[in-house]
Amino acid sequence: MRIIASKPYRIMCALLILAVLPGIVSMASSAMPGQNEQVGKDEPASGYIGYDKRSGQYLPDPSIRLDPKVTTQDQAEIQALDQEKLKDSDPTMVRFRSGYTMRVQPGIAPQVKSALREAGAESAISTGAAYYLLQFAYPFPTQARQEMEKAGYKFYDYIDRGALVAKLPTSALDSLEGQMQAGSILAVSEIPAQAKLAPELVTRQTDSPAITSDIVLLTYEQPTQEQLDQLSNWLQVERSTNGPVNILEGKVLNADLSILAGLSFVRWIEPQPENTTGNFDGRMGIGADVVRNAGHNGSGVNVMVVDTGIARSGSIYHPDLLGGRVLDQWDYQNNDSIAADDRGHGTHIAGTIGGRYNGGSIYSIRKNEGVAPGVNFLVYKLCCDNLGFGFLDSWFQSALQRGTSGGRVTNIANNSWGSQNGVYNTSSEIADRAVRGEYNSQYVNMVVISHNDNTLTRAPGTAKNVITVGAVKDGNWPNTTITSCSGVSEYDWPPASRLCFSNYGPIDTDGDGKKRVKPDLMAPGAMISSAGPWYVLAGGAYYFNSIGTSMAAPHVSGAIAQYLQADPGLKDWPEVIKAVLMASAIDVGGNSDKYGRGLVDPYNALHSQPNVNTIYRWGST
Incomplete structure (x- = not known):
């Protein structure tokens, strides 16, 4: 029963x-x-x-x-x-996200005291010269921190061992000494430039100082004109965006990297990542058809697809993805409002999430209907030019800002792309912030692929708050060869087994030995048939098969849409949605470092199923 x-x-x-x-x-x-x-x-x-x-x-x-x-x-x-x-750790050793470690000396560092005593402290703060590392006592004195915030302190990144980055008011010296006497603060020090450089850039600076690098530079706050002028001495700014994350992208001589990192208002510098889509070339397998047939088709839920656009030729859209369902679109490659898909990847993703059978079109096929055909879309084209250039961090943040402003609402964002294995980078931070509601106070369910090179999960799938998805085989293509797996037949993988290319964990983003399990969930990613741009596909086809974690993630996005329709009161609670999907996932017997919590199951998430063997249903599709 x-x-x-x-x-x-x-x-x-x-x-x-x-x-x-x-x-x-x-x-x-x-x-x-x-x-x-x-x-x-x-x-x-x-x-x-x-x-x-x-x-x-x-x-x-x-x-x-x-x-x-x-x-x-x-x-x-x-x-x-x-x-x-x-008990076996040294509380004075603080590790930064770069992996750089320094010993924090008790008390207020002499150079910090000197800076705070200067008569021009107010001017120094206006140019961003007053960001320091404050190490609090344990247990963390929350009340003391709140008092300091009221006194004008601004706190930013948590680093390690109770240490935070803080911007200090001009009157900070007396209050800092008072907090030290009270035992709330242990140390105040400057932040070394190397702590703010990604390890790869440290290597480039040493090995190839005369070469120019494309970088992503973050600041703690929106940079002032004076700060921008200062940066321009070394950084050729090409793009920028401000918001929860203040981003500047551009070129810099490797020899000048430490100079940039030494500017106090600079928060972090990393190489410009080369993001790629996550395919090489279900729906029944996760029980979504049962949920959909019960009336939960994602109606009333808006899904952002951050990808290569959507199939449209002029005003004509794919019959399963009609223009009336596209609430907003923008092409960041060409800076216009026509996000036409010239690759097929984005359309395939949208079709798996919410393609809707269209009985009025001879080109629409019912069996290719998506997981949640009632959803509406926000489509943002971030990829790609002829050289594969796309998915820039500034564009990613701009898409989230656009999709949550001007009356637009985003409940779910599907991200079938990524770069940099095992690294927590700026795209990871942007995704984490979206889940926490930092884009126009909208709480977004961020779904991200683990990616496809059979190694550690790529960013932004390394983010803590997102739902990272790996790929498994479904049971609908027996004895079919997967060319991306060196000619091995699908027969070699039982249904629900991880596909050979699907990335995994655990990941240690800063080298401190503390690891994060990724992916979180698995979904079908082999030979997924979905919508495509007929003006690109051979023979004018309206559907094509594709394989990859890119094809797995939209199954999870669709499952979330089904759940949010059933329980719209949880639209502002992506943390609860993630917890429910992970707790209701089907354990398919794999190592959690490669399978996470198992196969997503929207039916199991919505209903209690005592004594029901869901593996049997999976294997019978």
């Missing part, structure tokens, strides 16, 4: 899941703790089922009783556990 879970029951389960999977939306190594919410500060002890992030109100439901917030005893146990973990 199948038992349909009530909404309160599902939400309670989600709360329990979040307790079991802590930190799903916690800060990644390069995120900005200055924008953290104070979790657990004012929660009522009972009679509420959730919190509305937009209104700031709790949702009453007398049928639900939640446990009280963490008790003093709980806090003591947590601290004891943390101390046990830290």
Whole structure:
């Protein structure tokens, strides 16, 4: 017997899941703790089922009783556990995201004292010369930090060992000394230039100083004109965008990299990544057809597709992806509002997410209908020119800003592209921030591929808060050769087995030995048939088969759309959606470092299924 879970029951389960999977939306190594919410500060002890992030109100439901917030005893146990973990570590050794490690000396560094005493401190701060590393005591003194924020301190990245980057007010010296006497702060120091350089750039600076590199440079705040003028001495700026992440992209001589990194207002510098789409060349396999046939087709849900555009020739669209469903589109390659797909990748993605059978067209095929054919789309073309140039970080952020402004709403963003194996880069940070609602206060479910080179997951799939998706085989193409796997037949992989190219984890983004499991989920990625641009495909075909993690991710995006239609109250809760999908995934027997939590199953996410063997359903499709 199948038992349909009530909404309160599902939400309670989600709360329990979040307790079991802590930190799903916690800060990644390069995120900005200055924008953290104070979790657990004012929660009522009972009679509420959730919190509305937009209104700031709790949702009453007398049928639900939640446990009280963490008790003093709980806090003591947590601290004891943390101390046990830290007992063999040196709290004075601080590791930055670059992997650079330095020993922090107790007290306020002499050069910091000198800078703060200068009569021109106000001028120095206006040019960004007052960003320092502040190391707090353990346990972290939250009240002290709040007092400092009221006094004009601005906190940015969390680094390590209780150390944060902070911008100090002109009167900081007295207050810092007071906080030290109170035991809240252990040390204040400058940030070395090398700590802000990606390791690859450190190598380039040494090995090829006379060569020019394309870089991505981040600043803590929107740069002033004076700062831009200062940067222009070494950096040829080609593109820039401001928002949650302040990005400048351009060219610099490798010999000058340390000079740029030495500017206090510069937050981070990394090589310009070469992002690629994630294909080489289901729907039944994850139970989405059952959910769809029950009426959950993603209606009322908006999905952003960040890719190569959508099939359109003039005003004519693919019959499964009609223009009336495209709420917004923009071509960042050509800077216009016609995001025509000249490659097919983006259209294939959109078709898998939400292609809708069109009985009025002889070119539409019912069996190729997408997971959630009721969704609407926001289509942003970031790829690619004839040289494969695209998916720039500045464009990625601009797409998220556009898709969440001007009355536009984005619930899900599918990203079937990536670069840089095992690295947490700027695209990872942008994706993390989108989940946390930092783009126009809209909380976006970010779905990203692990990618296809049989090694560590690529960014932005390395981001902590996103749902990273790997590829498995479904059961619909027996004995078919996968050319990307050296001529090996699909017969060699049982249904739901990881495909040979699908990237994996765990990943250690800063070399501190603490690893993150990626991917989070798996989905079908072999021989997926979906929509394509008839004006590009051979013979004017309207569909084609493709293979890759690019084809897997849209299955998860569609599954989320189904869930959000069934429970629209969770549109602002991507952390709950991630927890539910991970907890309801089907364990297909693989190593979690390569399979994450298993195969996504939207039916299992929506319904409790005691004694139902979902592997049987999978293997029978």
